[in-house]
Amino acid sequence: MCFLNNIFSYLTWRGDLTLTQSRFNEVDNLILSTLSYLDFSGIVPKNGEQEITIQRAAEEYFSLHGIPKHPDLEKASSLELREWMLYLMTDTRRFRNMRLSCLVQILDTEQVKQFSAMTILVSRKQLYLSFRGTSDVLTGWKEDFLMACMPEVPSQEEAVLYTERVAEQYPNHRLLLGGHSKGGNLAVYAAVQASPEIQSRIDIVWSNDGPGFQEAFLRSEAYQALSPKIRSIVPKSSVVGMLLAHPENYQIVDSSQIGLLQHDGLSWQIMGDHFIILPELTHESIRTERTIRSWLQKIPQEEREEFVDSLFSVLYSTGAHTLSEIRKDRMKAAAASIPALKELPKENRDRILEFVMLLNLISKRLNDESKAVRTERIQDEVPAFSQRSKKRKKSRATIPLSTET
Numbered sequence: 001m002c003f004l005n006n007i008f009s010y011l012t013w014r015g016d017l018t019l020t021q022s023r024f025n026e027v028d029n030l031i032l033s034t035l036s037y038l039d040f041s042g043i044v045p046k047n048g049e050q051e052i053t054i055q056r057a058a059e060e061y062f063s064l065h066g067i068p069k070h071p072d073l074e075k076a077s078s079l080e081l082r083e084w085m086l087y088l089m090t091d092t093r094r095f096r097n098m099r100l101s102c103l104v105q106i107l108d109t110e111q112v113k114q115f116s117a118m119t120i121l122v123s124r125k126q127l128y129l130s131f132r133g134t135s136d137v138l139t140g141w142k143e144d145f146l147m148a149c150m151p152e153v154p155s156q157e158e159a160v161l162y163t164e165r166v167a168e169q170y171p172n173h174r175l176l177l178g179g180h181s182k183g184g185n186l187a188v189y190a191a192v193q194a195s196p197e198i199q200s201r202i203d204i205v206w207s208n209d210g211p212g213f214q215e216a217f218l219r220s221e222a223y224q225a226l227s228p229k230i231r232s233i234v235p236k237s238s239v240v241g242m243l244l245a246h247p248e249n250y251q252i253v254d255s256s257q258i259g260l261l262q263h264d265g266l267s268w269q270i271m272g273d274h275f276i277i278l279p280e281l282t283h284e285s286i287r288t289e290r291t292i293r294s295w296l297q298k299i300p301q302e303e304r305e306e307f308v309d310s311l312f313s314v315l316y317s318t319g320a321h322t323l324s325e326i327r328k329d330r331m332k333a334a335a336a337s338i339p340a341l342k343e344l345p346k347e348n349r350d351r352i353l354e355f356v357m358l359l360n361l362i363s364k365r366l367n368d369e370s371k372a373v374r375t376e377r378i379q380d381e382v383p384a385f386s387q388r389s390k391k392r393k394k395s396r397a398t399i400p401l402s403t404e405t
Contacts (some may be wrong), residue, residue: 006256006270007266011085011091015093022273024126025274026233026274027270029128029208030180033265034085034266036117036179037078038082038086048102048119048169050101051100052099053100054090065083071084085266103118104158106158108139113143115154116135118132125172126173126174126175127166128177129178131159131179131187133182138315138322145312148296152189156185159189167198167201177202181263184209187206188210188230206231209265212244218247232250233251234251235268237255237259237281253276253277253278254269288362291362310349314337
């Protein structure tokens with residue numbers, strides 16, 4: 001996997017440019033939306049009356065978690081890569097003096113709500129509200145699934161309230177909103193549902209491979225009015241960003257990863273101060289979106305919430321609280337889920353088994369396509385490289401040898 005021309009190289013080569021020298025851009029947006037995944041609890045203030053610079057917040061974070069070493073980009077976890085990103089940010093004129101504030105972290109299993117957001121003071125006149133995507137916790141994933149069933153999920157309501165509070169605490173600042181994955185969905189939802197006064201202060205809203213919405217939401221006057229300010233960015237083999245209904249004017253970017261792993265924004269490819277843009281999604285991304293939509297349409301709207309409840313009752317029956325715990329020992333988790341699965345009505349049980357097989361099929365198709373594309377690139381590059389080598393050898397052979405007289 002090649003990580004050249006990504007966020008890390010951007011921070012290394014362009015981090016010395018201040019916002020005065022180079023305006024805030026889409027890559028800066030991805031960096032700040034990724035930053036909110038790190039656990040700054042006890043470090044970043046909870047209200048706008050206090051603030052802390054990124055540099056100082058990083059010092060306190062690393063004093064608790066240890067200073068990161070240069071990660072093996074092929075094997076590093078998402079957490080290790082995000083910590084390395086923070087480490088690089090502290091060495092840049094562009095980011096280190098930005099100030100953090102208004103940290104909110106909510107996890108409510110009863111209400112099926114996971115919400116986290118943080119505000120970054122980009123300049124004296126502009127804020128970036130960073131909405132975090134779903135973490136590893138099953139509660140957050142259940143809420144994500146409920147987006148296909150409900151007109152509004154609890155975290156979306158929280159996002160609206162958060163935006164209103166921050167806008168009130170910083171009445172003279174322009175607003176940028178953004179997030180990755182579910183965070184992108186929350187950013188768009190909060191902006192669309194904000195008051196006209198707040199909307200007039202919003203410059204841009206970014207959804208970085210965030211899932212879509214119910215059709216009715218996209219057709220609403222409020223969404224249509226704000227849509228010129230919305231920027232949707234998805235990788236070439238996007239799955240998450242293609243879920244539910246979505247506008248067609250999204251921007252497709254290249255990624256060094258394969259399949260579902262392209263959802264990680266740290267793999268998105270960058271040229272200068274912008275992403276490398278591609279003309280279209282991959283065949284499998286389009287095929288996957290149609291497959292999921294077709295499968296979802298087979299479940300009546302009024303039965304979808306029951307399906308989600310059944311699916312997660314099986315997952316919770318394993319005793320796990322996170323997806324990582326399930327992945328750690330899949331055989332054990334599968335065995336533990338069998339009793340709960342047997343207790344479900346046959347129709348729900350069949351739907352869950354069909355859903356699991358569908359996910360496995362999608363993952364295999366995306367990975368196979370990505371590997372095929374890589375193989376094709378290598379096959380194209382090898383002859384070109386050989387031709388260049390022959391030309392160099394030929395040019396060397398024609399250089400006259402000097403003779404001594």
